[in-house]
Amino acid sequence: xxxxxxxxxxxxxxxxxxxxxxxxxxxxxxxxxxxxxxxxxxxxxxxxxxxxxxxxxxxxxxxxxxxxxxxxxxxxxxxxxxxxxxxxxxxxxxxxxxxxxxxxxxxxxxxxxxxxxxxxxxxxxxxxxxxxxxxxxxxxxxxxxxxxxxxxxxxxxxxxxxxxxxxxxxxxxxxxxxxxxxxxxxxxxxxxxxxxxxxxxxxxxxxxxxxxxxxxxxxxxxxxxxxxxxxxxxxxxxxxxxxxxxxxxxxxxxxxxxxxxxxxxxxxxxxxxxxxxxxxxxxxxxxxxxxxxxxxxxxxxxxxxxxxxxxxxxxxxxxxxxxxxxx
Amino acid sequence: xxxxxxxxxxxxxxxxxxxxxxxxxxxxxxxxxxxxxxxxxxxxxxxxxxxxxxxxxxxxxxxxxxxxxxxxxxxxxxxxxxxxxxxxxxxxxxxxxxxxxxxxxxxxxxxxxxxxxxxxxxxxxxxxxxxxxxxxxxxxxxxxxxxxxxxxxxxxxxxxxxxxxxxxxxxxxxxxxxxxxxxxxxxxxxxxxxxxxxxxxxxxxxxxxxxxxxxxxxxxxxxxxxxxxxxxxxxxxxxxxxxxxxxxxxxxxxxxxxxxxxxxxxxxxxxxxxxxxxxxxxxxxxxxxxxxx
Numbered sequence: 001x002x003x004x005x006x007x008x009x010x011x012x013x014x015x016x017x018x019x020x021x022x023x024x025x026x027x028x029x030x031x032x033x034x035x036x037x038x039x040x041x042x043x044x045x046x047x048x049x050x051x052x053x054x055x056x057x058x059x060x061x062x063x064x065x066x067x068x069x070x071x072x073x074x075x076x077x078x079x080x081x082x083x084x085x086x087x088x089x090x091x092x093x094x095x096x097x098x099x100x101x102x103x104x105x106x107x108x109x110x111x112x113x114x115x116x117x118x119x120x121x122x123x124x125x126x127x128x129x130x131x132x133x134x135x136x137x138x139x140x141x142x143x144x145x146x147x148x149x150x151x152x153x154x155x156x157x158x159x160x161x162x163x164x165x166x167x168x169x170x171x172x173x174x175x176x177x178x179x180x181x182x183x184x185x186x187x188x189x190x191x192x193x194x195x196x197x198x199x200x201x202x203x204x205x206x207x208x209x210x211x212x213x214x215x216x217x218x219x220x221x222x223x224x225x226x227x228x229x230x231x232x233x234x235x236x237x238x239x240x241x242x243x244x245x246x247x248x249x250x251x252x253x254x255x256x257x258x259x260x261x262x263x264x265x266x267x268x269x270x271x272x273x274x275x276x277x278x279x280x281x282x283x284x285x286x287x288x289x290x291x292x293x294x295x296x297x298x299x300x301x302x303x304x305x306x307x308x309x310x311x312x313x314x315x316x317x318x319x320x321x322x323x324x325x326x327x
Numbered sequence: 328x329x330x331x332x333x334x335x336x337x338x339x340x341x342x343x344x345x346x347x348x349x350x351x352x353x354x355x356x357x358x359x360x361x362x363x364x365x366x367x368x369x370x371x372x373x374x375x376x377x378x379x380x381x382x383x384x385x386x387x388x389x390x391x392x393x394x395x396x397x398x399x400x401x402x403x404x405x406x407x408x409x410x411x412x413x414x415x416x417x418x419x420x421x422x423x424x425x426x427x428x429x430x431x432x433x434x435x436x437x438x439x440x441x442x443x444x445x446x447x448x449x450x451x452x453x454x455x456x457x458x459x460x461x462x463x464x465x466x467x468x469x470x471x472x473x474x475x476x477x478x479x480x481x482x483x484x485x486x487x488x489x490x491x492x493x494x495x496x497x498x499x500x501x502x503x504x505x506x507x508x509x510x511x512x513x514x515x516x517x518x519x520x521x522x523x524x525x526x527x528x529x530x531x532x533x534x535x536x537x538x539x540x541x542x543x544x545x546x547x548x549x550x551x552x553x554x555x556x557x558x559x560x561x562x563x564x565x566x567x568x569x570x571x572x573x574x575x576x577x578x579x580x581x582x583x584x585x586x587x588x589x590x591x592x593x594x595x596x597x598x599x600x601x602x603x604x605x606x607x608x609x610x611x612x613x614x615x616x617x618x619x620x
Contacts, residue, residue: 138605141548141600144556146555248471249560263468283463286464287463
């Protein structure tokens with residue numbers, strides 16, 4: 001197992017580096033001159049040139065890229081905002097916790113709500129309960145998040161006055177943003193859980209378990225679910241990306257001072273330094289979560305772990321067959 | 328999958344596979360309902376110029392912010408423009424954005440996937456590593472970065488949101504190709520000296536494409552929502568164009584007083600995305616009947 005973990009961790013390093021390279025390269029072609037953005041259009045040509053020189057903007061592309069990568073990965077310096085001059089790192093650290101709460105709670109809720117919903121639908125396949133669950137899930141993936149957010153804000157905050165309309169100074173303020181941000185994930189998870197449960201529910205080992213007279217609950221939880229888990233973990237990883245990206249819009253709707261709001265501010269001010277660095281940081285966070293997902297695969301599915309083990313181990317793992325449901 | 332169902336039936340006359348799939352598709356009421364609604368949206372998008380009761384751009388400040396009435400079904404916006412007309416016209420933009428971006432991703436993904444799945448070796452390795460990197464960036468963030476460079480606008484938004492989907496399609500096609508590469512018909516085609524491009528696109532691709540079709544159908548809705556999200560954060564398609572996301576973004580400030588300005592574009596979008604998903608579900612079940620029972 002340790003070999004698998006180390007291999008996966010080593011494999012993530014070039015990906016993270018290349019993410020930074022790709023984003024830097026894309027943003028390098030942004031129209032407009034950062035020096036003009038910082039000093040304003042009234043600045044003299046001489047001042048602009050001095051600033052460009054000090055920022056290294058006159059260097060060739062590869063030198064700029066190299067310096068940026070060294071700054072980011074060795075000095076942990078993400079540069080300064082063009083408009084406020086505040087280091088991006090400072091802002092990100094300040095805003096990090098709120099975005100993390102939004103994204104993580106979305107994942108937790110989608111697992112806690114989505115999987116049981118999908119399992120219930122699979123168990124009552126074709127009956128009204130199944131239909132109800134799937135209709136809810138279908139609506140969940142079809143409604144634009146910011147529109148739903150604004151409608152809920154209108155009803156619960158502006159019309160009924162039950163919840164605060166602005167910010168997250170009290171815990172009530174979190175209810176709507178977390179709900180809206182997790183809805184899509186819940187729906188995706190429920191659909192995925194239903195279809196992967198349906199795939200295993202007719203397997204021989206489930207039939208055997210039922211023939212042995214085990215309770216339905218036991219069959220579902222200890223026989224069907226573990227075997228249906230792989231696609232679910234995968235869905236979890238990718239919907240963390242969704243939830244993380246979703247915060248950009250949700251934070252804007254609910255006026256939460258998180259990283260997403262920072263990005264939108266950067267867009268409005270055309271503050272490329274902010275957007276570049278923030279996108280890189282969020283992508284790295286996402287990559288790390290996907291790494292965790294991959295590691296989780298190794299724990300859940302012995303076949304995957306075996307791929308990374310030596311050839312002798314691979315044979316043994318295949319011989320043993322893995323989980324108890326296979327035995 | 329489909330081969331098995333054909334085999335077990337023992338029919339003398341073999342039915343065309345496409346017809347069989349269509350038959351299964353049209354048995355599903357929800358899929359048909361989805362298809363009909365999508366067709367209606369398509370008609371509205373195509374004939375938007377003729378069916379809008381009012382001008383979409385002419386401002387008339389004497390009828391600002393009217394509530395829905397028989398004259399203005401969805402009311403009027405801050406500039407006195409008829410919202411019903413703008414929602415109808417917005418179909419063209421939103422559907423265009425959705426179809427355009429998945430189309431872009433489909434073409435690029437198929438080409439890259441075919442190349443990597445067919446040739447293998449270092450080409451495959453390079454393409455897959457690029458996919459890894461692209462997939463490490465959450466979709467909306469990549470779209471934001473690209474939109475910042477390209478600027479707002481219809482075609483630019485298609486590119487910005489479409490690029491993020493390419494790796495997914497590429498991987499899918501490649502995985503299918505790997506399964507097909509060793510099959511007999513490929514060997515036979517190779518033995519008859521079939522040109523590589525013909526083998527890839529005429530022989531293997533049709534056998535490899537069904538998961539991609541389902542995925543693409545389901546993807547249109549997501550792309551429409553992402554495009555609207557971009558408009559909402561000042562990128563993507565911008566006002567005064569009547570794209571739904573842009574309309575909702577503009578209606579946001581007046582939400583307390585004129586909530587219907589936000590309501591209708593959002594409902595139009597939700598219904599379209601819902602229909603696309605219903606149709607996509609039906610298509611998946613039709614192509615892969617194993618999942619159904």
